[in-house]
Amino acid sequence: MARTDHVSILRIHNLYKTFDRVVAVNRINLEIKEGEFFTLLGSSGCGKTTTLRMVGGLEKPDGGAIYLADRCLVSDTQKLFVKPEKRDMGMVFQSYALWPHMTVFENVSYPLKLRGIRGAQAEKKVAEVLTLVGLSGLEERQAPALSGGQQQRVALARALVFSPKVLLLDEPLSNLDAQLREEMRRELKALQQRVHVTVIFVTHDQIEALSLSDRIAIMKFGQLEQVGTPEEVYFHPATPFVRDFLGKTFLLPGKIATISEQEVEVQVQGIGASALTLQRSHVISPSNGFPSVGQTAMVAIRPEKIALSNDGSDTRGNIVEGTLQAVQFLGDRYEYTVTLGEETRVIVSPEAQQLRPGGKVFLQLKAEGMTLWPREP
Amino acid sequence: MAKTETLSPTTVSRSWLPRLDGGTGLMAALIGVMGFIVLYPLVLILINSFNTATIAEPPVYGLKSWRDAFSEYGIWRSLWNSVKIGIVLQVIALPMGIFVSWLLARTNILFANVFEFGFWISFFLPGLATTFGWMLMLDPSTGLINSWLRQVPLLGGLNFDIYSFAGIIWVHLVSNGLSTKVMLLTPAFRRMDASMEEASRMSGASAFTTLWRITVPAMTPVIVVVFLLSVIRIFSSFEIELLLGVPWSFYVYSTKIVDLARQEPPLVNQAAALGSIILLFLAAFIPLQRKLITRRQFTTVTGQFRPRVIDLGAWRYPATAFVALVIFVLDVVPLLSVVGGSFMTRFGFFNLPKTWTLEYWKMALNDPRILQGLHNTLIVAVSAGLVGAVLFSLIGYVLVRTKLPGRAVLDSICWLPSAIPGVLSGLGLLWMFLGTPVFRPFYGTLFLLVIAQMLGGVTLSTQILKANFIQLGKELEESSRMSGAGFWRTYLRIVFPLMAQTMVLVGVIKFMFAAQHNSAIILLATSETRTLSLLALDQVAAGYREVASITIIMVTLLTLGLAIVARSFGLKVGIRAE
Numbered sequence: 001m002a003r004t005d006h007v008s009i010l011r012i013h014n015l016y017k018t019f020d021r022v023v024a025v026n027r028i029n030l031e032i033k034e035g036e037f038f039t040l041l042g043s044s045g046c047g048k049t050t051t052l053r054m055v056g057g058l059e060k061p062d063g064g065a066i067y068l069a070d071r072c073l074v075s076d077t078q079k080l081f082v083k084p085e086k087r088d089m090g091m092v093f094q095s096y097a098l099w100p101h102m103t104v105f106e107n108v109s110y111p112l113k114l115r116g117i118r119g120a121q122a123e124k125k126v127a128e129v130l131t132l133v134g135l136s137g138l139e140e141r142q143a144p145a146l147s148g149g150q151q152q153r154v155a156l157a158r159a160l161v162f163s164p165k166v167l168l169l170d171e172p173l174s175n176l177d178a179q180l181r182e183e184m185r186r187e188l189k190a191l192q193q194r195v196h197v198t199v200i201f202v203t204h205d206q207i208e209a210l211s212l213s214d215r216i217a218i219m220k221f222g223q224l225e226q227v228g229t230p231e232e233v234y235f236h237p238a239t240p241f242v243r244d245f246l247g248k249t250f251l252l253p254g255k256i257a258t259i260s261e262q263e264v265e266v267q268v269q270g271i272g273a274s275a276l277t278l279q280r281s282h283v284i285s286p287s288n289g290f291p292s293v294g295q296t297a298m299v300a301i302r303p304e305k306i307a308l309s310n311d312g313s314d315t316r317g318n319i320v321e322g323t324l325q326a327v328q329f330l331g332d333r334y335e336y337t338v339t340l341g342e343e344t345r346v347i348v349s350p351e352a353q354q355l356r357p358g359g360k361v362f363l364q365l366k367a368e369g370m371t372l373w374p375r376e377p
Numbered sequence: 378m379a380k381t382e383t384l385s386p387t388t389v390s391r392s393w394l395p396r397l398d399g400g401t402g403l404m405a406a407l408i409g410v411m412g413f414i415v416l417y418p419l420v421l422i423l424i425n426s427f428n429t430a431t432i433a434e435p436p437v438y439g440l441k442s443w444r445d446a447f448s449e450y451g452i453w454r455s456l457w458n459s460v461k462i463g464i465v466l467q468v469i470a471l472p473m474g475i476f477v478s479w480l481l482a483r484t485n486i487l488f489a490n491v492f493e494f495g496f497w498i499s500f501f502l503p504g505l506a507t508t509f510g511w512m513l514m515l516d517p518s519t520g521l522i523n524s525w526l527r528q529v530p531l532l533g534g535l536n537f538d539i540y541s542f543a544g545i546i547w548v549h550l551v552s553n554g555l556s557t558k559v560m561l562l563t564p565a566f567r568r569m570d571a572s573m574e575e576a577s578r579m580s581g582a583s584a585f586t587t588l589w590r591i592t593v594p595a596m597t598p599v600i601v602v603v604f605l606l607s608v609i610r611i612f613s614s615f616e617i618e619l620l621l622g623v624p625w626s627f628y629v630y631s632t633k634i635v636d637l638a639r640q641e642p643p644l645v646n647q648a649a650a651l652g653s654i655i656l657l658f659l660a661a662f663i664p665l666q667r668k669l670i671t672r673r674q675f676t677t678v679t680g681q682f683r684p685r686v687i688d689l690g691a692w693r694y695p696a697t698a699f700v701a702l703v704i705f706v707l708d709v710v711p712l713l714s715v716v717g718g719s720f721m722t723r724f725g726f727f728n729l730p731k732t733w734t735l736e737y738w739k740m741a742l743n744d745p746r747i748l749q750g751l752h753n754t755l756i757v758a759v760s761a762g763l764v765g766a767v768l769f770s771l772i773g774y775v776l777v778r779t780k781l782p783g784r785a786v787l788d789s790i791c792w793l794p795s796a797i798p799g800v801l802s803g804l805g806l807l808w809m810f811l812g813t814p815v816f817r818p819f820y821g822t823l824f825l826l827v828i829a830q831m832l833g834g835v836t837l838s839t840q841i842l843k844a845n846f847i848q849l850g851k852e853l854e855e856s857s858r859m860s861g862a863g864f865w866r867t868y869l870r871i872v873f874p875l876m877a878q879t880m881v882l883v884g885v886i887k888f889m890f891a892a893q894h895n896s897a898i899i900l901l902a903t904s905e906t907r908t909l910s911l912l913a914l915d916q917v918a919a920g921y922r923e924v925a926s927i928t929i930i931m932v933t934l935l936t937l938g939l940a941i942v943a944r945s946f947g948l949k950v951g952i953r954a955e
Contacts, residue, residue, distance in 0.1 A: 085578050085580070087579075095572050099577075
């Protein structure tokens with residue numbers, strides 16, 4: 001996005017961590033820019049939370065270094081480790097971790113008290129930050145007496161009250177119900193833009209990652225699979241894992257027929273069309289002689305890049321034939337369950353189509369949505 | 378502990394006892410039995426505090442006993458001594474227990490599991506063994522530590538006298554004062570959501586500021602419960618004061634009652650008056666305690682487990698050494714000195730021509746009194762264990778799974794014994810059996826001791842069983858019923874096998890309790906029905922230290938030894954809230 005010209009505020013260098021000989025984070029390198037909303041995305045056990053906790057100082061790395069601007073926070077070569085309380089980072093925990101024996105005001109003013117800010121000045125700051133998160137007036141409530149969404153806001157206020165340079169968010173939305181989660185997601189984004197804090201956000205939810213982030217790092221088995229803007233990682237996944245982790249895809253196995261300067265033609269069996277034409281730039285990881293004519297390959301396309309039609313006579317390219325399994329009306333949209341090749345996925349369309357379940361359906365695969373992959377073993 | 382009341386609306390259909398009147402009959406029987414052995418003796422104590430005639434004679438009512446009891450300075454003194462010990466002990470033990478639990482559960486201290494096991498050992502080590510072990514160390518003239526101190530030139534005058542107020546506090550601390558708290562608090566500390574501490578660290582607080590400002594305050598509900606459990610037992614403590622206080626005429630509540638009841642002529646009515654005061658105290662205290670415990674709430678518990686502990690940094694090794702020293706003082710010192718004492722010609726005299734001997738073991742194993750004691754202990758403890766497991770599992774089942782009227786009453790009766798000092802229920806039972814002509818023939822039999830010891834740990838047993846029935850899930854039984862099995866088939870084929878382990882656990886707890894505690898039976902036993910631990914008390918009082926060591930080793934084997942065996946079979950002999 002537009003922030004690429006900013007200087008990096010946090011640098012992670014060769015970060016490494018094991019738990020009982022299991023490698024949790026395997027030598028990752030990252031640079032996070034000032035004011036950026038940066039997301040670590042992955043399924044559970046991929047090392048994203050461990051990475052976040054090492055940034056916060058709650059976990060000691062077994063190797064590597066982390067720098068906050070010019071300050072070294074932890075380094076194995078310098079034998080340096082800055083304790084979490086000395087890092088000046090705010091953190092929101094998955095369980096919110098509000099202290100049950102304190103009121104909202106006491107919870108939020110605690111970081112101020114530890115920084116020697118008391119009395120009227122503290123009250124002013126707490127009032128400001130509570131207004132920011134939309135909780136003003138609840139200062140005297142006991143923390144356990146709040147609803148889940150309110151507790152979350154208090155946790156956010158507590159993490160922001162001392163104006164930290166970096167805000168760490170560990171799956172903060174996962175304990176909320178679906179509707180509240182959506183609402184908080186929007187507010188979180190708006191809030192971050194207002195206070196210009198650098199955010200490192202950990203989640204396993206791809207919608208949260210795509211909608212909130214300036215950049216996303218997708219992690220798997222302690223390593224970074226891909227780092228990029230939401231659009232980059234979604235439309236131009238660098239690895240099969242990223243492709244399959246983010247959204248759904250149809251995978252069509254085929255054989256490369258011709259290669260030209262601009263395009264690649266792939267023959268795919270059993271979909272009613274002779275060949276699919278892709279742009280050359282949509283070939284993923286061209287190396288080791290890939291692509292070359294005669295090689296087996298996979299064409300991947302997301303369902304939202306497929307248009308439905310009951311008319312096969314359309315002459316535009318890349319029309320294929322699938323089977324319609326079911327139709328569901330969801331009020332604002334229709335969901336068509338379609339089998340293409342050997343895979344069955346849901347294609348969403350706002351309009352009703354004159355289609356019968358069980359019958360043939362013609363699908364137009366939009367060229368800009370197709371990517372070509374080497375055949376996976 | 379889920380309250381049974383909250384279950385009641387849905388349990389209507391689950392009262393599977395064959396017939397309603399059968400169920401009511403069962404409830405009446407349970408309340409009758411429990412009322413008879415728990416409540417009736419206490420009522421007798423109250424009544425007879427206004428009686429001036431001795432036990433087996435026709436009653437003469439009057440206020441003389443109360444007047445006599447409270448015109449005597451010693452009675453007030455003994456009450457105050459109990460309170461004083463309680464206060465001083467808690468002031469030391471509670472902060473220390475909190476600190477040690479925190480070290481074990483929340484920091485990266487080394488060998489935390491080993492240490493926790495050490496506190497578990499200390500909890501099951503009979504108080505008699507700890508007390509006697511430390512007597513051998515700190516006797517003013519023959520104590521091992523004191524004779525060592527005499528040889529150190531500059532410390533010439535230093536001498537620790539265990540027969541003192543400080544000595545009593547010390548032994549309380551090393552026997553159960555600390556280990557009970559650590560055993561109860563460590564799991565609670567471990568269950569606390571670690572991110573509450575981490576949030577404090579991220580806010581800018583150091584590890585110790587976090588302990589002081591976040592961890593301890595957030596754990597206050599649990600700490601209060603643990604504190605109340607200790608407070609309510611202030612008047613129950615007995616053996617330590619008997620061995621360490623009575624020799625210099627320092628009496629506490631329970632030793633005073635025994636002293637009054639054993640005088641010639643016995644002043645049982647005064648003892649009853651003294652007992653009644655505490656009943657009034659407990660009547661006010663128990664409802665409060667019960668309310669707090671049943672409503673106890675743990676702070677946010679997260680399901681996810683991560684080895685998240687605080688890095689103590691440079692303090693890691695001093696902290697480990699500190700806890701290791703505590704374990705050494707709690708477990709190793711008493712065990713070594715009791716075992717060593719039994720093999721030494723004279724304990725602590727390492728320069729005798731013949732330092733070590735098997736003489737005392739030979740004597741002991743041929744001593745008819747010790748064999749008689751072992752025999753009595755086994756009969757009493759096995760009976761208490763068997764009857765206890767069956768009776769209390771039935772009570773637990775009725776409380777959790779049925780909607781019979783009277784459950785609240787039964788539940789309340791089961792909460793009482795944890796608060797009643799053993800000496801007091803012993804006194805009540807003595808009255809019941811001597812004062813009621815029908816029961817008089819039972820006096821002097823082991824049956825009396827079985828009844829008294831069955832009450833030990835009633836609350837604990839009932840709570841364990843209740844928790845297990847709740848955990849068991851009604852669906853397992855319901856699916857058996859839906860499969861076509863009747864009430865008894867379901868009970869025998871489903872409930873019983875699933876509960877068997879818990880029932881064994883309850884039986885083991887009762888056995889251990891019966892084998893080591895003296896306060897409930899000291900007024901009921903005769904020289905023929907003396908158990909091993911009572912015999913040990915007499916041997917210590919008579920100065921037969923080497924033989925007493927052997928008796929105490931036997932008691933220890935029957936209790937701690939059994940606990941270790943049970944643990945290795947996977948029985949979690951833990952304690953919940955008693």
